[in-house]
Amino acid sequence: MKAFIYLFFFSQVIFLISCDTKRxxxxxxxxxxxxxxxxxxxxxxxxxxxxxxxxxxxxIFVENIIISIINFPSLYIYRSTTLKSIKSDAFxxxxxxxxxxxxxxxxxxxEHHIIQHKKTDLKVEQKVYFIWYKGNIYQIVCSTNEKQxxxxxxxxxxxxxxxxxxx
Numbered sequence: 199m200k201a202f203i204y205l206f207f208f209s210q211v212i213f214l215i216s217c218d219t220k221r222x223x224x225x226x227x228x229x230x231x232x233x234x235x236x237x238x239x240x241x242x243x244x245x246x247x248x249x250x251x252x253x254x255x256x257x258i259f260v261e262n263i264i265i266s267i268i269n270f271p272s273l274y275i276y277r278s279t280t281l282k283s284i285k286s287d288a289f290x291x292x293x294x295x296x297x298x299x300x301x302x303x304x305x306x307x308x309e310h311h312i313i314q315h316k317k318t319d320l321k322v323e324q325k326v327y328f329i330w331y332k333g334n335i336y337q338i339v340c341s342t343n344e345k346q347x348x349x350x351x352x353x354x355x356x357x358x359x360x361x362x363x364x365x
Contacts, residue, residue, distance in 0.1 A: 222334050226265055227360035229353045243267040248357070259320055261350055263357055264339045273307070273330035281309070290314035290321065301358045304329045312344055323347045325354065331363055 228234050228248040235247040249262040270276045285291045294310040306327045314321045321344035329336040338358065342350045 222267065222332065223364040224265065224267065224336060225360075225362045225364060226357060228263075229356050243269065259322070259343055261342045261346070261353075263341075263354065264337075265357075265361070266337050266339075268335040268337060269333060270335050271333060273328055273335055276335055277307070277309070277328060284311075284313065287315065288313050289316050289319070294323075302361060304331070304361070304363070306338075306358070310347070320344070327358065329363070336361075336363065 223244060226246060229250075232248045232250055233252075236244070237246075238244045243266065245264065245266040247262060247264045249260045252260055268276065290313070292312045294312060296307070296309040298305055298307045300306070306329050308325060308327045310323075310325045312321050312323050323342050323344045323346065325340045325347060327338040327340070338361070340347075340350070340354045340357075
């Protein structure tokens, strides 16, 4: 969970110092029965958070997907500085792969890794998808407990297939 906070905070700082291009919007659908939080900030843009229903009152990790828009002129610089920051803050970091795929006509670059922030924390598996379009980075962060990403992938695919950039 802390990885999301670091990544979100870093992306917001980058946003504040980034170029001034037109901010766009997107549409996306959550898997059936999932809870959604959709927030818009005039300063930071839009963020959609989605997760399965939480049925426990005990604090537990819940799989989730977070979609956000970052206004930044270079996907390469954004990805490399974000990844460097995550690695330096993590107690454990393992890269599982990276690549690209075409979904809905969008070229999505992705990276897959496992993060543990403190020795006592759970290891979290993340797959992050990036689309750069007209000065905006659309970032889709998908998180599970370690070794559960494969089971979760069909839900990620539902979200990715529903994603559209609105002009």
